[in-house]
Amino acid sequence: MASKIDPEVELIADIAGFTHDPLGHALYAYPWGSERLPSPGPRSWQRDTLTTIGEHLSDPETRFTPLRVAIASGHGIGKSALISMIAKWGLDTCEDCKVVITANTEPQLRTKTMPEIAKWSRLAITSHWFKITASALASTAAGHETAWRLDAVTWSKDNTEAFAGLHNMGKRIIVIYDEASGIDDKVWEVTLGALTDEETEIIWIAFGNPTKNTGQFRACFGKDRTLWKTRQIDSRTVEGTNKEYLQSLVDAYGEDSDIAKVRVRGMFPSASSMQFIGMDLVQEARTRETGQTLGSDPVIFGVDCARFGDDHSTLAIRCGRDARSRPWKRWHHMDSMTIAGDIALQAQMWKPDAIFVDAGNIGAAIVDRLRQLMPDMLVIEVWFGGQGREVEMQTGVRVRTANKRAEIWTSMRAWLKGGCIPDEQQLEDDLTGPEYAFNADQAIQLEKKEHMKKRGLASPDDADALAVTFAEPVMPRTVPGYLDPVSYGKGEYDRYSEV
Structure with missing residues (x-):
C-alpha cells in the first residue's frame, strides 16, 4: 500500500522549485x-x-x-x-x-x-x-x-x-x-x-x-x-x-x-515635486515683455504685512497682466501707522481701484488706518486661513483649495503663464519657495511659513503681496466709448474711413 504524501512536505517541495522564480512563486502562492x-x-x-x-x-x-x-x-x-x-x-x-x-x-x-x-x-x-x-x-x-x-x-x-x-x-x-x-x-x-x-x-x-x-x-x-x-x-x-x-x-x-x-x-521634476510654482514659469514672467494693458484693467494694490524679525511688509501693484511697470514698495521693521501712510501716498500716485491687505500680524491696524485716511477707497482685509474656493487653474479646469492662501496662490500661478513681474531674484525665490500637498479632500494646501523657515527659506512676503491682489474680483474701469473694445463695430462711425 502506497504511503500517503504529507501535504506540508509536498508544499515545501513545490516552493523550493521557485527558488529563482519569483513570478512563479507569486502565481502559485x-x-x-x-x-x-x-x-x-x-x-x-x-x-x-x-x-x-x-x-x-x-x-x-x-x-x-x-x-x-x-x-x-x-x-x-x-x-x-x-x-x-x-x-x-x-x-x-x-x-x-x-x-x-x-x-x-x-x-x-x-x-x-x-x-x-x-x-x-x-x-x-x-x-x-x-x-x-x-x-x-x-x-x-x-x-x-x-x-x-x-x-x-x-x-x-x-x-x-x-x-x-x-x-x-x-x-x-x-x-x-x-x-x-x-x-x-x-x-x-x-x-x-x-x-x-x-x-x-x-x-x-x-x-x-x-x-x-x-x-x-x-x-x-x-x-x-x-x-x-x-x-x-x-x-x-x-x-x-x-x-x-x-x-x-x-x-x-x-x-x-x-x-x-x-x-x-513617473518622471523627475524640474525642481522639487512639492514645489507649487516652477522656476521656469517664474523666469518667463521675469523676462516677458510688459505689453499693453487694456484701459479697463483695474489697478490693484496687494499688501503683505510683517512687523518684526527678518520678514518685511510689501506693497505689490498689479494692473491686468502687468505687475512690473509700477514700482513695488517694501518696509523693514516699520509700524502700522507709517506703512498705512506710505500706502496712502502711493494710492494718490497710482489711483488704485482696490487695496487688499493681509489681515494677519499688523494688517488689521493698517486696514483700519487706510479706511480712515481714504474713506472712499475700497480697502479689503484678506484672511489667509479663511475658506478656500474652487478656482480655475487653466482654461476649463478648476481645482479645490484648502484655504484662502492656497486659493490666491493658485490664481496667481495661473496668471503667471501670461503675466509679467519685476525682474528680481528675491521675488523669484519667494514664488518658487513654498511646497504643496493635497489634504484629505484632495484640495491644494500650501506649506506653512514656519515650515519654510525650518528648511532655511525666508517668508515669501513679496509673493504673498502679489497673491493678495487675486483675493477677490475687481470691476473693470469705466473708459470712454472710443477706447472700449466692446464698442468696436457699433454705430455709424467708421474708424478706418479716409474721410
Whole structure:
C-alpha cells in the first residue's frame, strides 16, 4: 500500500522549485481570482520586475552579483503589493534569508508598508511559515526565528547602525526602499556595505514617486544608471489605476508640469515635486515683455504685512497682466501707522481701484488706518486661513483649495503663464519657495511659513503681496466709448474711413 504524501512536505517541495522564480512563486502562492484576491494575477509591470529578478538569479554569471533595481512611478500602480510579493518569495525560498525594508518616514513604514506586507503574507499559502508582528515577519521554524526574518527598520541620518551590520554570507539578502526619494543619502551609503558578501544572493530594490530631482534615488537614473536596472512608469498605462483621476491632474496642471510628471508620469521634476510654482514659469514672467494693458484693467494694490524679525511688509501693484511697470514698495521693521501712510501716498500716485491687505500680524491696524485716511477707497482685509474656493487653474479646469492662501496662490500661478513681474531674484525665490500637498479632500494646501523657515527659506512676503491682489474680483474701469473694445463695430462711425 502506497504511503500517503504529507501535504506540508509536498508544499515545501513545490516552493523550493521557485527558488529563482519569483513570478512563479507569486502565481502559485496566492489565491488569484478568488473572493479574497479578485485580481487574475500580478500586473504587467509587476510581472516584468519579478521576471528580471528571476533571470538575474538563474544566470550563474550574475547570480552572486548584486542586483539593483530602481523604479520611479506615479501613484496607484501597486508598489506596496509588489514589495510584499518580493519579500514573501525571498523568505519562502531561501533558508535564513534576511529581508530589510525601510521607507521615507516612520509613519509610511508603520501604517502603509508593513500592513500591506502583513496582508499579503496572510494571503499566501505559506502564511503559517512566518509569524507576523507590527515590524517583522519571523520564521516559525525552531531555532531560525532570529536569522530567517524580515524587519522593517526606521532610519535617521545620524543613526544608521541598523544598516551597517547587514550581512548574510552564502545565503540571501534583500533590501527594499519604499518611497526612496525621501530616504537620506547617508542611509544609501551605509547600505552599500551590505553588497560585499561573497557567494551571496543580494537584491536591492528602490521604489517610489520621483519627488526630488536631487539625491541618491535621482542618481540611480542619472550618474549611477549603469549600476541599476531602472524603469519609469506612467500610472495611466497600468491596469487597475484610477485613470480618470490621474488624467484630471494632468489636465489641471499640464502634461509637462512637475505635478503631472511626479504624480502621474513617473518622471523627475524640474525642481522639487512639492514645489507649487516652477522656476521656469517664474523666469518667463521675469523676462516677458510688459505689453499693453487694456484701459479697463483695474489697478490693484496687494499688501503683505510683517512687523518684526527678518520678514518685511510689501506693497505689490498689479494692473491686468502687468505687475512690473509700477514700482513695488517694501518696509523693514516699520509700524502700522507709517506703512498705512506710505500706502496712502502711493494710492494718490497710482489711483488704485482696490487695496487688499493681509489681515494677519499688523494688517488689521493698517486696514483700519487706510479706511480712515481714504474713506472712499475700497480697502479689503484678506484672511489667509479663511475658506478656500474652487478656482480655475487653466482654461476649463478648476481645482479645490484648502484655504484662502492656497486659493490666491493658485490664481496667481495661473496668471503667471501670461503675466509679467519685476525682474528680481528675491521675488523669484519667494514664488518658487513654498511646497504643496493635497489634504484629505484632495484640495491644494500650501506649506506653512514656519515650515519654510525650518528648511532655511525666508517668508515669501513679496509673493504673498502679489497673491493678495487675486483675493477677490475687481470691476473693470469705466473708459470712454472710443477706447472700449466692446464698442468696436457699433454705430455709424467708421474708424478706418479716409474721410
